[in-house]
Amino acid sequence: MPQQSLSFTGVENADQVNRITTALMMVEGVESAEVGRHGADVEGRVRREALIRAINDLKLPIEVK
Secondary structure, three states, X not given: OOEEEEEEEOOOXXXXXXXXXXXXXXXXXXXXXXXXXXXXXXXXXXXXXXXXXHHXXXXXXXXXX
C-alpha cells in the first residue's frame, strides 16, 4: 500500500490532532492515518494535494509541508 508523509507546524493539542485524523480518514482512498503534533503518515491511494487540502479546509492555524 502506498504511503505518504506530511509535516506540519502549529498543532497545539489533542483536539487538533483528532480533527486532522478525521479529515484525512474522510479523503477517498485513505486506508489509515497516523497523526501526531508534527506530522502524519498516511496509507492509501490518494494524491498528496487532496491530503493537504483536507487539512487546510479545517481552517486551523497550522502550516502543512
